[in-house]
Amino acid sequence: MLRRYKNKKVDSDWLNTNFPCMMACPAHTNAGRYVGLIAEGRFEEAYRFARDPNPLASICGRVCAHPCETACRRGEIDRPISIRALKRFLTERYGPESKHPVDVNIGRAQNKLPFKVAVVGGGPVGLSAAHDLALMGYLVTIFEAAPVAGGMLYLGIPEYRLPRDVVEAQVREILDSGDITLKLNHAAGRDFTISDLRRQGFDAVVVAVGAHRSRDLSIPGVDLDGVYKGIDFLLNVNLGYKFTIGKKVIVIGGGNVAMDVARSAAREVLRQHAAGVQDLEPSQENVTAVATREMVDISLSALRMGAREVNIVCLERRDEMPAALEEIEEAEAEGIILHPGLGPKRMLGESGKVVGLEMLKTKRVFDENKRFNPAFYENSESQLECDTIIMAIGQAPRLDFLKPEDRVELSPRGLIAVNPQTLMTSAPGIFAGGDCVFGPRLIIDSVADGKRAAIGIDEYLRGQKHPEPIIEVEVFKRHSMPLDFLNINRQPIPMLPLDRRTGMTEVEIGYDEQTAMEEAQRCLHCWVNTVFEGYEEDGTLCILCGGCVDVCPENCLELVSLNRIEFTPETVEHIRKNQERFGVELDEVVADELGIVTGSAMLKDETRCIRCGLCAMRCPVGTISMESYNLVPAEPTGLIS
Numbered sequence: 001m002l003r004r005y006k007n008k009k010v011d012s013d014w015l016n017t018n019f020p021c022m023m024a025c026p027a028h029t030n031a032g033r034y035v036g037l038i039a040e041g042r043f044e045e046a047y048r049f050a051r052d053p054n055p056l057a058s059i060c061g062r063v064c065a066h067p068c069e070t071a072c073r074r075g076e077i078d079r080p081i082s083i084r085a086l087k088r089f090l091t092e093r094y095g096p097e098s099k100h101p102v103d104v105n106i107g108r109a110q111n112k113l114p115f116k117v118a119v120v121g122g123g124p125v126g127l128s129a130a131h132d133l134a135l136m137g138y139l140v141t142i143f144e145a146a147p148v149a150g151g152m153l154y155l156g157i158p159e160y161r162l163p164r165d166v167v168e169a170q171v172r173e174i175l176d177s178g179d180i181t182l183k184l185n186h187a188a189g190r191d192f193t194i195s196d197l198r199r200q201g202f203d204a205v206v207v208a209v210g211a212h213r214s215r216d217l218s219i220p221g222v223d224l225d226g227v228y229k230g231i232d233f234l235l236n237v238n239l240g241y242k243f244t245i246g247k248k249v250i251v252i253g254g255g256n257v258a259m260d261v262a263r264s265a266a267r268e269v270l271r272q273h274a275a276g277v278q279d280l281e282p283s284q285e286n287v288t289a290v291a292t293r294e295m296v297d298i299s300l301s302a303l304r305m306g307a308r309e310v311n312i313v314c315l316e317r318r319d320e321m322p323a324a325l326e327e328i329e330e331a332e333a334e335g336i337i338l339h340p341g342l343g344p345k346r347m348l349g350e351s352g353k354v355v356g357l358e359m360l361k362t363k364r365v366f367d368e369n370k371r372f373n374p375a376f377y378e379n380s381e382s383q384l385e386c387d388t389i390i391m392a393i394g395q396a397p398r399l400d401f402l403k404p405e406d407r408v409e410l411s412p413r414g415l416i417a418v419n420p421q422t423l424m425t426s427a428p429g430i431f432a433g434g435d436c437v438f439g440p441r442l443i444i445d446s447v448a449d450g451k452r453a454a455i456g457i458d459e460y461l462r463g464q465k466h467p468e469p470i471i472e473v474e475v476f477k478r479h480s481m482p483l484d485f486l487n488i489n490r491q492p493i494p495m496l497p498l499d500r501r502t503g504m505t506e507v508e509i510g511y512d513e514q515t516a517m518e519e520a521q522r523c524l525h526c527w528v529n530t531v532f533e534g535y536e537e538d539g540t541l542c543i544l545c546g547g548c549v550d551v552c553p554e555n556c557l558e559l560v561s562l563n564r565i566e567f568t569p570e571t572v573e574h575i576r577k578n579q580e581r582f583g584v585e586l587d588e589v590v591a592d593e594l595g596i597v598t599g600s601a602m603l604k605d606e607t608r609c610i611r612c613g614l615c616a617m618r619c620p621v622g623t624i625s626m627e628s629y630n631l632v633p634a635e636p637t638g639l640i641s
């Protein structure tokens with residue numbers, strides 16, 4: 001096997017197209033690599049790939065919304081690789097919550113730097129930023145308002161999905177990664193201000209306060225007894241406080257209501273603050289994903305707390321929420337009753353207590369300009385009895401701790417305005433990330449924000465640009481895929497039987513070794529690809545035998561005469577610059593005359609290639625090689641910028 005290393009700028013377009021799971025992960029976790037190693041039974045190495053870029057790997061293994069899976073190329077053939085569940089399989093064996101934890105930070109350089117950084121908020125952004133800053137050698141203090149660290153990981157996600165010992169173990173591991181002090185019950189605005197932190201000598205501050213302020217629906221009856229806001233309900237349940245739930249519960253939710261309420265909340269914040277310098281559009285996809293998850297979490301928590309009947313009411317019809325369907329079906333399997341295509345009109349009360357919800361049938365959710373503007377059928381009122389209503393309509397950040405002297409500007413959406421590259425706010429040295437900047441955010445987006453803020457701070461304080469990661473290239477003499485890998489079906493993730501899903505017992509059980517390996521063998525190894533140039537030292541040339549075209553099981557190769565190709569000016573320029581390699585003389589030829597040059601070209605449809613390697617094996621002169629690509633940190637901290 002030959003090895004070659006290229007030190008060049010990351011070509012994100014190339015990686016994005018050809019290795020989508022890695023590029024879809026906001027933290028650029030090399031998902032395919034750890035999946036491939038699981039298939040070979042190399043679990044500890046696989047864990048290192050999963051954990052290295054992600055300080056919250058154990059938590060993501062349980063509850064990540066897995067954008068990698070959505071992008072997985074195997075999904076175009078049948079169903080995507082179960083990447084999230086495979087990560088959980090690894091963290092259960094080697095994560096900080098396991099019996100044999102692996103310390104991935106051993107050997108990472110830790111210079112002590114003469115700088116202090118304050119992190120306001122101990123949720124995913126704050127923890128991730130603190131972890132990376134500590135590895136770089138900064139002295140970090142996390143100020144967390146709640147009596148526990150973890151933010152919404154602890155306070156917003158029910159225990160039956162994310163056991164508390166996993167959160168606690170992950171937080172402990174992060175605190176042990178360097179010089180980090182955690183101060184609980186320290187709330188910005190109540191116990192300190194940003195200016196106080198500056199006066200205390202912090203050289204930089206990360207604002208990562210999340211979004212913990214409940215939003216309201218503006219319909220009659222929201223003040224009745226028995227009507228609760230989703231976040232208040234979740235905080236009470238997750239902190240173990242007493243909360244008496246009724247017998248018949250209605251949960252009002254859905255992505256579009258959440259999106260609309262988010263906009264109204266932003267307008268409200270803007271009435272109190274001056275408009276800021278930048279607006280960062282919330283991702284409709286994220287808002288919907290987060291809101292749906294919240295709606296399902298609230299409904300199932302209500303069921304586990306003793307409600308006899310839990311109904312979900314949402315504006316969208318079933319076919320209008322394809323992304324959320326899996327989660328909703330999971331809730332229905334547990335007995336939740338879905339009422340799609342209905343909008344709340346008013347809450348009905350008797351003697352100050354809620355007794356029902358009046359609803360209208362949705363005619364449409366968006367108008368002709370694709371703006372959220374629901375319309376309802378006239379006289380379509382129907383009523384549903386209940387004794388409890390919970391509004392699962394998302395949260396907004398509480399930013400009243402920011403004072404004019406902090407000089408942190410807000411965006412037109414009422415969130416903190418930042419430079420999207422560095423995450424620095426309008427106040428030098430003050431950085432921000434997560435929900436208080438971008439609106440509802442996936443956990444893994446927040447992890448990536450924390451990492452970005454850490455790099456932004458390092459570049460700000462030390463005035464040095466972080467080097468780009470190196471692309472390591474490995475040329476395989478021989479590459480083959482597991483036998484029959486295309487015929488293996490996606491392995492279902494084992495779950496507790498329905499009749500045992502009571503209390504806060506974790507519902508997902510996770511893969512055993514054999515099933516995990518089987519699932520991992522379905523991976524297409526997208527980080528390996530065909531390279532049509534031959535080994536450099538051999539200088540072998542294609543003899544146009546067409547063997548690769550014949551052997552390709554997916555018909556993605558085609559050998560064509562040059563005059564069948566319409567060249568773009570860029571291609572001509574590329575060929576002109578590499579005339580010697582291509583064996584043509586183009587000095588006198590212009591782009592649209594290129595067809596007169598005799599010769600052949602190999603065309604490849606990248607989208608269909610299953611990386612089987614048969615073309616490379618068949619090639620009699622070694623012109624085709626299978627080469628693998630890996631991003632390697634350019635720094636001793638092991639952090640990928």
Ligand code: SF4
Pocket residue numbers: 019020021022031032033035071072073074081083522523524525526527
């Ligand atoms: S097939 Fe494997 S490498 Fe390709 S996108 Fe899916 S998990 Fe990643």
Ligand code: SF4
Pocket residue numbers: 530551552553554555556557604608609610611612613614615616
């Ligand atoms: S690796 Fe397999 S699928 Fe891809 S081009 Fe070669 S023969 Fe075809």
